[in-house]
Amino acid sequence: MTESNGHSQTNGEHYVGTRTIRPDGHDKVTGRARFGADFNLPGQLIGRVLRSPHPHAHIVSIDTSKAEALPGVKAVVTRDDFADQPSEFVPAGEMMMNYKDVVRNVMAREKALYEGHAVAAVAATSAAVARKALKLIDVTYEVLPHVIDVVEAMRPGAPLLHDDLFTAGVEPKPEKPSNIAKRVEIKQGDVEAGFEKADIVIEREFKTAAVHQGYIEPHAALATVSEDGSTELWCTTQGHYIVRAHCARLLGLDIGKVRVTATEIGGGFGGKTVVYLEPLAIALSRKAKRPVKMVMSREEVFKSSGPTSGATVRVKLGATKDGKFVAAFAELKYQAGAFQGSPVQPGTMCAFAPYDIENVHVVGYDVVSNRPKVAAYRAPGAPISEYAVESVVDEIAKKLDIDPIDLRLQNAAHEGTKAAYGPKFGPIGLEETLNAIKKTEHWNAPLRKWQGRGVASGFWFNIGGETSVSLTVNEDGTISLMAGTPDIGGLRASLAAVAADELGVPYDKVRPIIGDTGSLGFNFLTGGSRSAFSGSMAIVEAAKQIRAELCARACKLWEAKPDQVEFSDGAVRPLGALAEKVKAMTVADFAKVAGKTGGPIGGVGRINAQGAGPSFGTHLVDLEVDPETGRVSILRYTVAQDAGRALHPAYVEGQYQGGAVQGIGWALNEEYIYGADGKLQNAGFLDYRMPVASDVPMIDAILVEVANPKHPYGVRGVGETPIVPPLGAIANAMENATGIRFTELPMSPPKVLKALKEKGLARA
Amino acid sequence: MRYEAPDSLEGAVALLAAANGEARVLAGGTDLLVQMRADVVEPGLIVDIKRIPETRAITEEKGGWRIGAAVTGAELKEHPRLKKIWPGVVEAANLIGSTQIQGRATMGGNLCNGSPAADSVPALIAAAAVATLAGPQGKRDLQVEDVMLGPRKLALRKGEIVVSFLLPPRPARSSDAYLRFIPRTEMDIAVVGAGVSLTLDGGGTITAARVSLGAVAARVLLVPAAAQAIIGSRLDEAAQQRLEAAARAACRPIDDKRGTTEFRIEVAGVLARRAALIAQDRARTN
């Protein structure tokens, strides 16, 4: 039996790399698809959360008696309903979180650590009764001084959030607790010596504000608990197996007794990789003995779910006068919010990763403050550090009078480069993306006064991880594909295409679903740009099993030897002389006789996907500044990014375009605005200003494909890299337009106008 | 919470006058429902005025135009003649929010919401619009600039509602414009708003003008000094600079999450000038 990769169909079609219609598409364009808040169970109660109005306070007492007595209230939970958890770090998306902190973030214990921190929750027969009940809960707070700025939080004498938090990663171990949770470091070569060799050294400090992932769908969960403790949960999440693990742990349940269904998800970007409502809904349902549905309001999403860090970043880069980077140093101070775990580690790793530099030293600090605990946001940590680095690279290009793309090409990481954070790169596509940008008409288009052009590159390492899928051949030859990573942007289309090509069946005969946690082995969450990469790898495994099984059955049926049959073009084919005696049998043919030839036909892929290839991207942006008001308009935008192999080109383009626009918002207008009172002032879409359709132009997407040799199709994850270059590209374009280097984001109009006036550029 | 939808002015006035506790008028609902949802207001009574014909009509009156307080921005835009005569008023009402908001939002609601950042109010004030009110003591008229006294503070007495706005007759070679500054291109509350209405003589000299600024003080301002700065001129460089200076001098803005004090003052001058230039351009072709 010869092995074949089955890359074409009985009808000659193949689907990988084409623009198929996604299998879940019809339901999504008709409103039939069910997202988190669209699920209901008969007899359900509505749950709502009481949240701290104070950014920092001891919770002295909680009196829920009046709320419990209100007619219609069926359950109330507080910290007393959640057992404390010992310290243990677990993955939360691409970041780590500690169970001791998870239980406290889900429900405050000793202290309220941010405005919006959950303090109690109720389940009642209607939303109106639930709201009334919250008002009847008496919480006695002892208000404490708060701190929300990362540099302020690092000072000795700053208000202390946790008296058991001692800075990790420093020697000797500190005796006093502080708000600095951790110090991380990567080192390569000798930066001091490197800076000595440099002809030019540029050092700058940058500041970014906290920004939210901005998913349009608020968090939602529906839980029902039986008397024997078995629990069913529907929730909008990027990782229902993670939700299961966290809920089981927090509530003392066997993992096998908790069945989580991931509903369709209305955006996540990393923000839905942690639990907020889910444990509360389960705890309430357990107490009330009825299903409990909970949905966050938009205000709760902003105040009580994790944005990404705001940060202060210092970058020092040295180069020879010919433009060779010889030494690179950066110091990152990232906000974690109320509990440790900012993405400072990946920020550290990614900062200089696009460049081949002999001497690199990056130090990072993870700092807590009285803000919501940060959650992952698309390439967590990297946009911040790479904004700073790409800005300094641009300055060096200008000072040395070297074309900014040529300077990057000269120093670009390539196959064989050892990244400062550890690995040696295999084949990568950074140079290809730089050259692709250089070749565009955009790069050479003329600019007018007050218009500027900026370029920047970016990187994300991508992950693989534990993945389980199943492929089942149904009696009529259709294929049921079950994956376990929620589909946030077209995954099912890509997986169906791979399965169709692997088995040689038409695309529309493959029906993919996302299974619940009871239906498949463990799946790590959708994040880390892993779902298409890992899912397709696992499907290849499952399909291999099916092809092998069909070949074995053919051998039995035809009384043939393994080397007389071969699977190709969607069928098991007899070879040589055998071909005169028997006819080929397709997958559908075998399906019809499955029972008689051994039973149901299927395959399972259970892997810990390795070999994720990094994806590099380069962005080019033109913008125009109104010198009288400081308003910035994005005129033109081009993205070139390496996808390895685009399983579905349109959805890969979509990732490039979506990430670019998130970056535009981050660069120009998005930020968490706090008052001195530690309270969030813009907890809504009116004043948390995300780009609208009229704010952006078409985003040209160039698919570069430098195959990842470690994936059967050459796939690289693509979802996260697109948000990394925009901040630097836009800051560089601003410098090109105004001559001013903006080292603080967002570059909102009041800041821009002020800078123009200070430079004497604004019209008086 | 009671909801009533009277079909006459008398009915609405009687309901509001008799209400004990919080009562609110409902026109487009684009402010009221948001405030109810945010627990900023919990009315005991909601009086929906959309069934009252006088609040929904657009009619010519004595050479001018009477616009019902509950006419939506979208309806204003669709009126075949209004946007030719009062392009500034129509565009201001259609800058509020989004297409969806404009399908419901009204100038009556925009004014009575009492926000100095309201988009349609500077245009109405620049137009010298008069608001007709109906109350328990009967009807009365107020210049629009006298209706909003401060944030959420109106000159309305208990039981009074705004019924309609009267835009005065338009001399030849007149037009208006409204501009606002927002950080994005749509969807934001005005950081600064400027409405300018003017009339030119045959030679192109400005013979009459009104300038109004929004979001730069506790109420929407009528700025006579800014108008004076350009009357008698053809909006040459010097006149433009005088206009900017006068506009800036009138501002008493706050620092908030939407803009700093200095930013608002700076931009107020820029927008007043730009709006005046647009109005002048439109007036020339009128």
Next chain:
Amino acid sequence: MAKHHIEATVNGDAVEFLCETEETLLDVLRDTLHLTGSKEGCASGDCGACSVTLDGRLVCACLVLGCEVDGQKIETIEGMAKGEALHPLQQRFLESAALQCGICTPGFLVASRALLEKSPNPTEHEVRYWLAGNLCRCTGYDKIITAVMDTAAALRKG
């Protein structure tokens, strides 16, 4: 206070429902009439995910009270396809990959249909400004705008 008894038309069907004063049209559509295609993204009229048309006018259902719609015609995403035939916009969105997570898609489709019914030949600028009240966080708007303009062109060809 007793609930309001409302009679209206939803997607061509006569409906009757009871609602409290403070319930919005969106609450009624989703929780009483079980039409969950219109979504709540913000409850403040800032995201457009709840877009419906009311007597032909594009509005946010979260900014209309249930008790206001007595005697009125409401069209939601659920009424856009006619039987098995998708509206050309729906079909084009699928073909052009103009959706990723899909939560904003009902709102965009309702809003886009309202645009094309009013303005069959919109420029890119007009499309973007008309749809400024519909937030999308996944696509960056590019493929949505393209899908709307391509559909407009196809419909004009007839």
